[in-house]
Amino acid sequence: MLTTLFAAALIGIDAMKVTVEINVAAGLPSFTVVGLPDSAIRESRERILTAIRNSGFRPKPKKITINLAPADIRKEGTAFDLPIAMGLLGSHELLDADFAGTLIMGELALDGTVRRINGALPVGVMAGKEGIKRLILPRQNAEEAAVAVAAAGSALPVYGVDTLLDTIEIINGSPGHQPVEVNLDSLFEGIARSAVDFADIKGQASAKKALEIAAAGNHNVLMIGPPGSGKTMLAKALPGILPPLGLDESLETTKIYSVAGLLDREKPLMTIRPLRNPHHTTSTVALVGGGTNAKPGEVSLAHNGILFLDELPEFSRGALEVLRQPIEDREVSVSRISATTRYPAGFMLVAAMNPSPAGALKDGDGNLTAPPQQIQRYLAKISGPLLDRIDIHIDVPKVETGELFNTSPAESSAVIRLRVERARAIQLARFSGTGIYTNAQMNAPMIRRHCSIGEESSQKLMEAMERLNLSARAHDRILKVSRTIADLDESKSIEMAHLVQAIHYRNLDRDFWNF
Structure with missing residues (x-):
């Protein structure tokens, strides 16, 4: 039968x-x-x-x-x-x-x-x-x-x-x-926030502002600073200023965790943005997915959330280079003889590193902490093409002793998140019906349409391109960051101040890579 x-x-x-x-x-x-x-x-x-x-x-x-x-x-x-x-x-x-x-x-x-x-x-x-x-x-x-x-x-x-x-x-x-x-509504009630609040982080006002811009436009970030300056703490506080997942984003993220067998048994739907923090010994396959029985990797598990790579130069060169394609395409394509599998990988890359293999770049007397050749080998693990794909490079200096004992209240994550959500709402209206949700996702035609700048600003950008020897990709990313800064200011046009601030976020890598 x-x-x-x-x-x-x-x-x-x-x-x-x-x-x-x-x-x-x-x-x-x-x-x-x-x-x-x-x-x-x-x-x-x-x-x-x-x-x-x-x-x-x-x-x-x-x-x-x-x-x-x-x-x-x-x-x-x-x-x-x-x-x-x-x-x-x-x-x-x-x-x-x-x-x-x-x-x-x-x-x-x-x-x-x-x-x-x-x-x-x-x-x-x-x-x-x-x-x-x-x-x-x-x-x-x-x-x-x-x-x-x-x-x-x-x-x-x-x-x-x-x-x-x-x-x-x-x-x-x-x-x-x-x-x-x-009841879908009940699943989104009482959403837990990050355990680390921006109000708990002493000092680092400029780094906090840079992360606010990154959160508003979903831009990739590289933090460079000595050990103990607060880079990891800043990264762990970042989810607290991101807007909550929408239903469509939540379903897409939950799908990935469901397939990977990592879904919390008590929570049938993921309602907070994931923060993935793989160790620097993670293999290339574990990072991007694949294997004999293909599974999503860390870049897909961070979809609609954050991929935090601490001690960036300690990752293998192959693992870092394989990130270039998913950063650009927002998906990973795993090809095998039998089939080709695609996994979404729309993550925000947040990376942190020391400026020297010894930790700080210079000691208390102003001398290099390691031989120049050793520092160059350490920094050379991060290629130019990968740096080009990181929109914002920021310095996270050692916190001054006075800041540690400062009792004045700092801005909380909740206050910063309100500004981020307003900027995201502007972007959602701007890209309505296009399948694009944030400034970081803009393609070339969208950049020309939404990131137009005046003649004086164009001249300033041209000078910066020549002085910093920036690529065409870096040019586009500067304009995207400028657009996000303008959105945070609720400005319809990109002003000179917005552009200058975005250019500043491309200076840092040149300062360290040419010390």
């Missing part, structure tokens, strides 16, 4: 509908899975049959053939256990089931318990688009999928199950099982 139902396969951060066909016929007992299954699916035979027996069913030994269609797309993971088990029970005529329009996913334990899976949110998104009539998932994942369904305004019922027997009862229409319901 042939039984057909639906499951899903993950392709990148999206899900694709898979038709699961189970045929049970007379013949020598066998269990064959076709349709490009991976080893986890091929070895599922004992898991599935043992779970069925321990749930009280005794199927007769027969020839079992399972097809996962489309057959030319690779299927991975243990989430096919539950749909295969249900199809086997239907084909053995051990239950009177109606699988029409039903999509089932879940891993089975030997006792028939259903375990959580990865990627439930993209499965929910796909199910709503594909006209699925009923979605059955492990109880730990049901709320996650229900969030996607609710966000799409769909009436698709999502059921959570704990065991194989629960699944059978839902299929048979037994009373007592209700679909999961979620």
Whole structure:
């Protein structure tokens, strides 16, 4: 007897509908899975049959053939256990089931318990688009999928199950099982903020202002300063001045964490912007994603948030250079023989470094802390093309002793965030309907349209380009930063003061790289 139902396969951060066909016929007992299954699916035979027996069913030994269609797309993971088990029970005529329009996913334990899976949110998104009539998932994942369904305004019922027997009862229409319901508004209530507040950071007024500009326009930042000057603390306070995630951004970010298996079990939807802080020993694959079983890397896990690279020169040269493409394209393309997978990577890069391998550039007497050649080798780990892609370079000097004992209240993150949100609102109105949300994302035509400057300002920019030996990319980034500074001032045009401030943020790298 042939039984057909639906499951899903993950392709990148999206899900694709898979038709699961189970045929049970007379013949020598066998269990064959076709349709490009991976080893986890091929070895599922004992898991599935043992779970069925321990749930009280005794199927007769027969020839079992399972097809996962489309057959030319690779299927991975243990989430096919539950749909295969249900199809086997239907084909053995051990239950009177109606699988029409039903999509089932879940891993089975030997006792028939259903375990959580990865990627439930993209499965929910796909199910709503594909006209699925009923979605059955492990109880730990049901709320996650229900969030996607609710966000799409769909009436698709999502059921959570704990065991194989629960699944059978839902299929048979037994009373007592209700679909999961979620309240999207409640998920965004009481959003936690960064543990570090700008008011807690002593001194560094210019660095704080630079980070406010970066947050307003989503610009990349490089902080250079001696150890203990507060670079890491500034980076950790930055999420507190970023605007909250919108629903679309939240769903997109949650998709990535759902696929990677990193979603908080208590929170079906990510509502705060991620801050990823990989160690400098992180490999290239871990940074950008990929591997034998392709997974999102740190640049994708930082999507719609911050990628903080502390001790930037300590990262391998290869790991740093591979960042150039995702910074420009806001996505990562991982190519393998079998397929090419794309992951979003729209992050704000925040990097910190010492000016010398010994820490401070100069000691108390004004002498270099390391030989010039050693300092040059240290700084040369960061290439010119990568520096060009960082919009704002700022000095974070040692905090003066007097500042440490200053009891005057500093601006809080909440106050700064209000200014950032006003500037972001201006940008949203400016780029409405274009798919662009911040100044940092502007392309060349948009720069010409929205970043026009006067003749005097053009002359000033030309002089700066020649004096600092800046590239065409740096020219565009100066204009983008100028536009953000103008937005913070609620100015319709870019004034000379805005341009000069943006140029100043390109001076620092030349000062250190040519000490």
